[in-house]
Amino acid sequence: MYNRIIEQFIAAQKAAHAAYAAAAAFERETVAAVPDHYLSVDLRSEYRTERELQSFCRSVAGxxxxxxxxxxxxxxxRLDIDNQDEYERAGLDIGEALKAGKIPDLDGLWTSMARRYGGHGGAELAYQQAAQRIVSGFGLNRKREVQRTASVVVLRKHAISEACYGRSARKVGYYSCQSTADCLSGLATFAAKAGHHMLAGGLNRVNVHQVEYNYREKHSYPGLDIVFFKEAWEFRFSHQVADDLMLFLGEYGEAFMQEAV
Known part of the structure; x- marks a missing residue:
């Protein structure tokens, strides 16, 4: 399927080149006395055509x-897959294939990924990645203390905040945005897996680049309250959600809990 798309694009390039060549020839015949540098129809160089094809193939591969x-x-x-890793795993080198006059085998790329991530492969990897983001976000591989009270289990996420321009509210600082977004993404994946769908939906709607809050302000979700501090977000899980989270991390995150910092 994907190889056929590239073949169609190459055919379109050839057709376009032929059409421009015909237009250029007609112009030369019609105004034969005009010097070449005054002619209007411009034929693209072979280099530009090759560069366009390579760019197209990379776009399709992506x-x-x-x-x-x-x-x-x-x-x-969320399933994180690195493009270049997948190209190498499938033996795909777009530049070399085009240089050899071959169609880059993007059908083979898809087959390689379907074999690797089909069935339960993609789900297992996604859950492992989510567990890794949670462990990293809360520093659980550093044996950070987990506070358990009569009503909640507390985990703290380091998140430097900064003042919102012209307002008293605060927002996540630039250098804390990605790690905070990753932690929320991991928790949303866990929540969906554990059947806490309303919690998963709420966490997925949090945009760390836009959320604003005041000191000690609380945002509540089913089974979870998030309390905001100047340099941290405090996650207060219900006992049920916390127990499910520990089971999730035990199944998918044990290796990351042992990682050295």
Whole structure:
């Protein structure tokens, strides 16, 4: 399927070149006395055509990987797949293939990913990645203390905040945005896997680049309250959600809990 798309694009390039060549020839015949540098129809160089084809193939290849990210991720989860890793695993080298006059085998790329992530492969990897983001976000591999009270289990996420311009509210600082977003993404994946769908939906709607809060302000979700401090977000889980989270981390995150800092 994908190879055929590239073949169609090459055919379109050839057709366009032929059409421009015909237009250029007609112009020369019609105004034969005009010097070449005054002619209007410009034929693209072979280099520009090759560069366009390579760019197109890379774009299609990226689309193939994006499709795998969507189709092989479990519902409500994020699946991280590195483009270059997948190209190498499938033996795909777009530049070398085109240089050899061959069609880059993007069908083979899809087959490689379907074999690797199909069935439960994508789901297992997505859950492992989510567990890793949670462990990293809360520093659980550093044996950070987990506070358990009569009503909640507390985990703290380091998140430096900064003042919102012209307002008393605060927002996540630039250097804390990605780690905070990753932690929330991991928790949303866990929540969906554990059947806490309303919690997963709420966490997925949090945009760390836009959320604003005041000191000690609380945002509540089913089974979880998040309390905001100047340099941290405090996650207060219900006992049920916390117990499910520990089971999730025990199944998918044990290796990351042992990682050295």
């Amino acid at each position: 689309g193939v990987v994006n499709r795998a990210r969507r189709e092989f991720a479990p519902a409500g989860a």
